[in-house]
Structures are given as structure tokens and as C-alpha cells.
Amino acid sequence: MSEERYQLNKELAQMLKGGVIMDVTTPEQAKIAEAAGACAVMALERIPADIRAAGGVSRMSDPAMIQEIQKAVSIPVMAKCRIGHFAEAQILEAIQIDYIDESEVLSPADDVYHIDKTKFKVPFVCGAKDLGEALRRIAEGASMIRTKGEPGTGDIIQAVRHMRKIQSEISNLAARREDELFEAAKQLQVPVDLVRFVHANKKLPVVNFAAGGVATPADAALMMQLGAEGVFVGSGIFKSGNPEKRASAIVKAVTNYNQPDLLAKLSENLGEAMVGINEQEIALLMAERGK
Amino acid sequence: MSIGILAVQGAFIEHAHCLEQLSQDYVLLRKKSDIPQNLERLILPGGESTVQRKLLHELDLFSILKNKILEDMPVLGTCVGLILLAEQIAEESTDGFQSLPVLVRRNAYGRQLGSFSTKGTVGEISDFPMRFIRAPYIEKILHPDVQILNLTDQHITAVNYKNQIGTAFHPELTDDLRIHKLFLSL
Secondary structure: OHHHHHHHHHHHHHOOOOOEEEEEEOHHHHHHHHHHOOOEEEEEEOHHHHHHHHHOOOOOOHHHHHHHHHOOOOOOOOEEEEOOOOHHHHHHHHHOOOOEEOOOOOOOOOOOOOHHHHHHHEEEEEEEOOOHHHHHHHHHHOEEEEOOOOOOOOOOOHHHHHHHHHHHHHHHHHHHOOOHHHHHHHHHHOOOHHHHHHHHHHOOEEEEEEEEOOOOHHHHHHHHOOOOOOEEEEHHHHHOOOHHHHHHHHHHHHHOOOOOHHHHHHHHHHHHHHHOOOOOHHOOOOHOOOO | OOEEEEHHHOOOHHHHHHHHOOOOOOOOOHHHHOOOOOOEEEOOOOOOOEEEEHHHHHHHOOOHHHHHOOOOOOOOOOOOOHHHHHEEEEEOOEEEEOOEEEEEEEOOOOHHOOOOOEEEEEEOEEEEEEEEEEOOOEEEEEOOOOEEEEEEEEEEEEEEEOEEEEEOOOOHHHOOOHHHHHHOOO
16 A cells, blocks of 8 residues: 555544444445434444354455445445455455454454555554554554454443553653653554654544444443544444434534533433443453454 | 634544644534634534534534525635535535535545545645545536636536635645635635
């Protein structure tokens, strides 16, 4: 990927900021998400809660199904490939996907190597639990980062943990002396150029969204106040009692995340939230896939 | 001077940084009560037009801002901003401001793989870096007073009509502040 293409890909992520990216499994759901104010949709065959329930190996979705969703909406369409599965990524690029999520929600295809994302023209978003992981993915060519959270649980604790960790590591790095940055790069296992960028700018070189476990407008507002630049909502919308209303409320909560009076109104009568599983109750920690 | 930047979604901070470099104060507009009584100028940033259009209405920003634009308040619309200002959108209806007499086509260059950058002349500004991200272009001018500021590959990508400047590209993503200065001189 040329430097110019990478820049354009980072800029598309900038346009998504302050927005909500919603998981959808059908063209109908995609239309509901778009009408509710999603700034992009993630096309996948099964939402994370169902992947978790079904078990087994989880793979890239059928391209025909993704293309149906591309036809149904005018907003950007993203899709997931397995960690390290560059052939799935090549297929998604061939159908002109707007963003590829190299995602721990699917079963990893490679337990050592992530995809060399610099070889692609389409942009990639990757999950991260801490600053080192985020910068490693960026070094591999990711043009957007999201927290891993714990997908399909409706439990926000992991997304909070990852966002706080990344933010505090950025603050710590920014406070260090310049001659300490080589050692910092060594500890983080990342290129020193990226460490220098974070040191000078007190932020990641790409947009950083929250993902994993967001189920309510309050969850979205919490993540935005913790420093997320936007929010992914997976199972939280279409596993709830009233998807349209909940989706629309989460969109507004992301815009006005600092307005408790408005958030109170948005949180009223949303129907049943997704059931949710506490992190202690789950056998499979997806966030531990790919480091 | 009181400059508002619509901040319901998208790349509004980038415009704020441009104004900071020009030592201009600004207010971010996220809901009705954010709009200052004495609002003098407005920037409509890039992002997703379907989202911004919906939130403009549902957060009660729309009618106040529309009235001010029709009362000739200077406005700069970039990408989605251009779509919000446009009188018509190709193959779609619009509930945007419809104050700029042009017909705009959304996602005119296709998906993200169609995004590109180039340099060109924008009105009297030469060699301006233009970044097109899933950009629209203007398919038709609907009023003789609309001045074309840029043509890229035979498509109109920037116009000025009275108090309004609309660009299909993103001046806020570059270090070049000349379009923001042009807006401040309106």
C-alpha cells in the first residue's frame, strides 16, 4: 500500500468519528441500522453473541451476503476476516469492501502472524487491549484501532479495561524523556517511530473506537468519556427488544455523551437490553486471540 | 466573531484545529442549546450524510441553522457539508438545508477504493491539495449565479453561491488554510 493510500484510509476512519458502527446480518437489518443513524455497518453472518452460543470454527461471511448488504445501504460497509487469514482479506478487497476488520471474534487462522496489511489497498481496523498491541497492528498497516472488549457478552468491563489501559499508557509515554523512547519501544515491542509519534502527539496515529460489550446508551457514553472516538455495537442492538429505538438512542448518546439530562431521556423505555453474560461466566476469552 | 462547527458526527475537530491556527474562536454545535444567539458563521464538516441529516433534525438544530443560512450567514460545507447544503441529490430526496442551487451525487467515485487525492485550482487559489474520501461531486448547477471554483476530471467539486462555499473534498485534512481564510472573508 502506498503512503498516499494509507493516508486516505486513515482519513476515512476520521470521517467515521463520533459515529456508531453496527453489526448486521441481513440487508433488512442494514437498512434499519442506516435509518437509525449508523455511520457504517459490519456485515457478518452471525453476530458475536450467536457465534459464542454456536461454538465451532467461525469464518469470513459469504461474499454474496456481504454484497447484498452493500447494495442495500449507502454508508460504508465493513466485514470481518480471521486473524492472519490474508486470503479471506484478498476476497473482501476483491468485492470492494470499505473496511476489513481483522477480528478476534472469528476463529484465528494464524497463531503467530497477523496479516501484512501494508500489502492491501483497502483499509483495516484491528482490535487492541493495550498500547503495544495497538502500535503493533498500526505497524502492520492498520489504519484504525478499536478496543477488543469481550464480544457478544453485553458486558462492558473489558472494553473499559482496554480503553483505560491504552489511554494511561499514552499518558505515561507522553510524560517520558525523549532519550527514554528507545527503551519504551523495546518494552512495547513496537517501532520507535510510532513511539515518537505518540510521545509528541499524546494520541494514537490513527482513530481509536470502542468495541465489545456495548449494550446501552450509557455504555456508549461511558466509552466516549473514557476517550473513544466512536463506538462499535455488535450484538447489543439486534439482540435487544427494540433494535430501531435502541440503535437510534445509542447514536445520539455518542454525539451528546457529556449531557446526562439528554442521556436520561435517551435511556427511557428502550425495551429489553440483550441478556448479557458476565465475564466470569464465559469459557472463551476472544480478547486473548492475537496479541 | 462567533463561528459554529456542526459537531453531531464526523471530522469536526479537524475544522476546529484549522480555526485555532487562524486564531479564531469557535463553538461545537451538538444540540439546539449550543447555538449562540449571535452565531455569525457556520462550518458543516465531513462525516456520514445520512447520520448528520438525521441528527440535525432530531437534535433540533435544523430550523435555526437553516434560517440563518437563508439570512445570508456565511457557511462552509465540506463533503457531507456540501450534500447538506445542496438543493437536490441525485436519485434521492433530501431533507437538508437545500440552500445551495446544485444537484449533488453522493459517493460519486464509488467505494473507499475510489478515494483519491490531487492538487488543483480553487477559484483564485492555485495548487490546492484536494482529498476526496468516498466523495460526492456536483452533477448540475441549478442557478446562473453559482460560481464554479474547481473542476477535477470534468466534474464540479467546489462552488461559491452568495454566502455559501461547498467543496466535495476536505480542506480540513490538509495544512493548507487558504479555503478557511476565503470562508472567513465572506
